[in-house]
Amino acid sequence: MAQATANGITIEYEDHGDPSHPPMLLIMGFGAQLTLWPIELVEALVDRGFRVIRYDNRDIGLSHKFDGVKAPGLIKLTILSKLGITPKVPYTLADMADDGAGLLDALEIERAHIVGASMGGMIAQHVAARHSDKALSLTSIFSTTGNPKLPAAKKEAMKVLVTRPASMEEEALVNHGVKLSRTIGSPGYPAPEEKLRDRVRESVRRSVYPEGPTRHLSAIVADGDRRPMLKDVTVPTLVLHGEDDPLVPVEGGRDTAASIPGAAIRTFPGWGHDLPMELVEAIADEIAGHAKASAS
Template sequence: MPKATANGIEIHYEERGDAANPPMLLIMGFGAQLTLWPEELVDALVERGFRVIRYDNRDVGLSQKFDGVKAPGIVKMTLLSKIGLKPKVPYTLADMADDGAGLLDALGIDKAHIVGASMGGMIAQHFAARHADKCLSLTSIFSTTGNPKLPAAKPEAMKALITRPASSDEDALVDHGMMLARTIGSPGYPTAEDHLRERTRASVQRSFYPEGPTRHLSAIVADGDRREMLKQIAVPTLVLHGEDDPLVPCEGGRDTAATIPGARIRTIPGWGHDLPVELVDDIADAVATHARSAAE
């Protein structure tokens, strides 16, 4: 299993495609392993001429865990944020962006196309702002700006996201994962039951580490409003968002595109907060076309 020391920690990564092709770094979201990037999407991007690298963020999957490091409670963090104070958290989204930049360094890659989904989109935004010299293009997928005036997640979506499984029994974990996927997934592109169960079980068997998402959430809350930072992003940017996303409403994507200078946006009806196989070609075409145009 390939691992690299990046930003002072151990990061697990996987790469596919010709090493001579333009590199593309995929950054996954809250509590999610690199395997949440569908194999079909990775293959589609490779077929479109890219060297695709995906990795487990810190505190998830097979990357380094921060055992014993406690995050402040969500209520305390929210209250501090509302009065303009930054809560002290184990690490920040900026730190996680530095992980990605460090991974590129470890792989000997000077520049890459950066693609982030959900919290990964937030990390990718930080990457583009902090490491513009390493960023050929930015694609932010079903992510947002942190603008407190934007519509919130639907209550059932947020509840499903932060509720822990009833037990650590494998079948219970699989059932919980499927419930979450169904709750936040695409109403227009539901995943077949057998495929969803197989994918969820593989994820559980690969890694189950419930402490990591708690620290991920603290990093998101502490990050606050990113709009002033986003106004400084100068790399070519594409925003992709589902019009039926219950977790990060489409207004978050529209706000992202409106804030980053020159950003373009594409929204898709029926798309929720997942990467359904039916949309793989559409997403891959959009990302690849954007990356190629940015390189011209």
Template sequence: MPQITANGITIEYDEHGEKDAPPVLLIMGFGAQMTLWPMEFVEAMVERGFRVIRYDNRDVGLSHKFDGVKAPGLIKLTLLGKFGITPKVPYTLSDMANDGAGVLDALGIDKAHIVGASMGGMIAQHFAAKHADRTLSLTSIFSTTGNPKLPAAKKEAMKVLITRPASLEEDALVAHGMKLSRTIGSPAYPADEDKLRERVTASVRRSVYPEGGTRHLSAIVADGDRRAMNAGITASTLVLHGEDDPLVPVDGGRDTAASIPGAKIKTFPGWGHDLPTEMVQTLADEIAAHAKAA
């Protein structure tokens, strides 16, 4: 896969579809590589007439790593937040949105449809707010606003997300990744065990970098409540969320839609915090229709 220099760092990306097709920029979530966007979904969007660009966020996958840059721990971040103090973090979600804009710059793309999942949805909100002139439409997938009054993640989901693997041996990493996928995944669409193992193993062999997740988490917590920022988003916005998401409860999606003027929301029973094969065509239909209408 190719690399580019964007926003002062090296970013790994790939693209699919015709160069002159409307571009869609896919932004993945916390600690997740761009390959978590299933190729089935990418191909479905290409079939619907789009040029699809995926990229590894900073500090994950094959993009730039901020080695040695320390981030405050979760307890410190939480305490500072309760006292209304914005902690100093290595970088912000706004910085990460600027990475996305840098990817478009490097590819010579003026405007794109912005699609973000989970933390990627938070980054996409920043993109649409701060790069309005480059946002053809916004789609926020199982994401949230940072509103402190919203329901928290289920304890078991948060625990497995922030717990580091027992070791960096491949077997331990794969077992941890499979446990995470099963814990936060869709109850209506449980992953086939062999296919899940194959996917997680491929991810582990591509890149393992737990330190990046610590800095991602600090950026999320430090970002606080985005509702005031979201009120200024002018892009046509679609929110997609699973009604059985254990990590970001569906109220987060509803709050996102409520915070963005004119936003529409669609929720789906049985869908959790993943992109199961059974949902690919539905999600592609929703996003493509929304993008074309915008």
């Protein structure tokens, strides 16, 4: 575990693998700590010849917190979005992309393979568009374009995502995390109960910060439709998506691939909005294969 100053804030990160190997930056999603990238996936990518860096986004985990900075509530965000009005938010996904690019600068990495999941995929899209000189390739995982005509998340998935835990006691937090994982997770690859609870408990004990996701959500809504930006992305792009994702339906992945010139897409049946152990090797093969092909 280590920290770096990037884009004017403190970023918590982990650096795995041989420093001489091609670097790969993993960007996690909404309200999620770097530990949501399974260490098994990190190690699988290291074994495939990459230096892998995963980090906590701003306002989550052990990175900088924007304490006291107010964000619009979900109802206001929704109304403004439907009216076509961009809400004023504490920070944007573009700012968060600048964090990732700044972390690469702090680590003296000129270019890296950029991999993002969910909101992290949106941030990765911004890195590829705004910092194309730093991106060797882009892999967007169960993410989307912001196209308002795409199918929405299932109601139960969105509800559990934005509902706060019943209390800040550890067991309540663990129960909430398990319910979230079960609701948005892969129907084809359900995690064993004991292992899931242990993983959630480790996350709770590492950091709990309910205010961060509120500001993350405001950044997502304010970002709007990214398709005009994505048409100018020139780095080699791969889209990975689950065919049974209840939070970001697979149409979001297909729209991402259709919006980026030359992008490839691979979908998996039974995969939801998580990174199940049963798919780690397949996902690592896809990411690594794409990165190596991009460099050749």
